Amino acid sequence: MTAPDNLAPTPADGVIDWLTNGTRDERFIDDIFAQMCIRLQQAGIPVKRATLHVLINHPQWLGARMMWSDGSREAEIALVDYEVRERPEYIGSAAHEIHDGATELRERLEQDSSLGRKHALYDEMRAKGLTDYVAWPLYHTLGKRHIVTFATDRPGGFDDAHIAGLKKLLPVLALVSEIRIKNRLARTLLETYVGSHAGELILAGATRRGTGTTVRAAIMICDLRDFTKISDNWPRDDVIDLLNDYFDAMSEPIARHGGEILKFIGDGLLAIFPLSSPDACANLLHAVTEARQAMAALNERNSGTGRAPLNYGIGVHVGDVMYGNIGSTSRLDFTVIGPAVNMASRLEALTKTIGKKVLLSRAFAELVEKEFALEHVGRHEVRGFNEPIDLFAYPE
Known part of the structure; x- marks a missing residue:
């Protein structure tokens, strides 16, 4: 047969x-x-x-x-x-x-x-x-x-x-x-x-709610200014293109210098630079420098189409954060939480009133002041914190 x-x-x-x-x-x-x-x-x-x-x-x-x-x-x-x-x-x-x-x-x-x-x-x-x-x-x-x-x-x-x-x-x-x-x-x-580092942890089995680790990191929070006005007045596809261009300008330098973007929040982003790298804080400011240049180039291109320039604010702090799974029983978010994250968020909000695009806490500034020229902008009340703190701007 x-x-x-x-x-x-x-x-x-x-x-x-x-x-x-x-x-x-x-x-x-x-x-x-x-x-x-x-x-x-x-x-x-x-x-x-x-x-x-x-x-x-x-x-x-x-x-x-x-x-x-x-x-x-x-x-x-x-x-x-x-x-x-x-x-x-x-x-x-x-x-x-x-x-x-x-x-x-x-x-x-x-x-x-x-x-x-x-x-x-x-x-x-x-x-x-x-x-x-x-x-x-x-x-x-x-x-x-x-x-x-x-x-x-x-x-x-x-x-x-x-x-x-x-x-x-x-x-x-x-x-x-x-x-x-x-x-x-x-x-x-x-x-x-979720980013490369968080992705590795999840693949390795870090999927249980409430599990995580304490990480010392430089935290960067960035937000686009006047986005509500833009989204109300621009066509939907133009708004999406604008956001993508803005996030490219901000995100690529962060990744290039060893940072990890944990999430995009509407028109903002949260990134960390773990201090396991001795140059983490300096790398964060190098990323900010390149992001500024990319935003300037983007605004120059947009001016040729009659669009108004995009403005942004960045808050930077350093401290311990809880890095892990938070959420409901069936839907989790791998993120960072803690007072250090709250401080970075408050500093980003203060950029509007102080009139500086990049605000740094004293704790962060002390780690980079020998390498970068920073501008002391005084002591300021920070919502949610008891004592005024010294703030520094990263000049243009």
């Missing part, structure tokens, strides 16, 4: 067994993919080039492409932006055809190019001496489709046994890749919504 095609022995069977049983300790799909291609070669399937294209849930990127080439121990990773589907590199490509519903694409590259598909990718592969190219969808849960491709330089291309082995491999590769991709997606989503 003849075995069904999907059970018949193929050159890829050993690779399938390795994918199933030998990759449990491998965390990254790009490493698994490169090792898989090397093992396919060792099994007698003449793969010269292979790619894995995956869609990802990321605010900046539509997907990622992992490409392995003969002789390499690793796969190169390239991120793909959301506009790619409007560009010639995608239109008419194998990825385009697979995403449009094709279940298999094969291009015999040895034939006259005038007889085959017209796309720059096929011309590039012919120029590199490749003779055959095949692409398949890789099905994940609920019909989500990714793409895997293989190419060879073997005269005559892949034979029937090679194709049968590669096709037999696909379901196992789909399972192995889905686990790793979803692990990466979970990490990406947590980094996107």
